[in-house]
Amino acid sequence: MxxxxxxxxxxxxxxxxxxxxxxxxxxxxxxxxxxxxxxxxxxxxxxxxxxxxxxxxxxxxxxxxxxxxxxxxxxxxxxxxxxxxxxxxxxxxxxxxxxxxxxxxxxxxxxxxxxxxxIDNEDKGSYYEHEAVNNCWTARELERQVNSSLYERLLLSNDKESVLAVARKERITQ
Structure with a gap:
């Protein structure tokens, strides 16, 4: 006991x-x-x-x-x-x-x-600002997303959820 x-x-x-x-x-x-x-x-x-x-x-x-x-x-x-x-x-x-x-x-x-x-485009800057806050990106992560042209890839993509999943490391690119 x-x-x-x-x-x-x-x-x-x-x-x-x-x-x-x-x-x-x-x-x-x-x-x-x-x-x-x-x-x-x-x-x-x-x-x-x-x-x-x-x-x-x-x-x-x-x-x-x-x-x-x-x-x-x-x-x-x-x-x-x-x-x-x-x-x-x-x-x-x-x-x-x-x-x-x-x-x-x-x-x-x-x-x-x-x-x-x-960032010279106001919409692009606003997008990255919101994503950085919403996803708790570090400065390094924000820089990586900007340098990988996430915003432009999203604008061009038909499958935006897939691009976002890769950006959020929910999916690995092939």
Missing amino acids: ENKGMAEQKKNLSSFIQEIKEIILSSRANAVRSVDFCRVQMYWQMGKRIFEEEQQGKERADYGSYLIKNLAKEIQPEFGSGFSYRQLAFCRQFYKTYPIMNAVRSQLNWTQYRLLIQ
């Missing part, structure tokens, strides 16, 4: 420990997502300020590239390579692509947004 009680206690302890581990892992994952989204918000705000400063109420900027080059020269030594001319240009493009902050999805990170803003 005593052995049965001890076995039950061990089982309960093991279950308890597993539950605590899941809480820790979940919290860590949430913390990473939260930091990623704060970074996305920072780049959006920077893009907005760069765009506003360039435009100064005009339809086209007079000194856009100089502004970004000078800004990069000033802030990169203090804040690092994440603030290079190229990165700041991405910030501006990010704001131009997503001018409403509420349209920016917290499920996507900066690397994913950098991929999305480089």
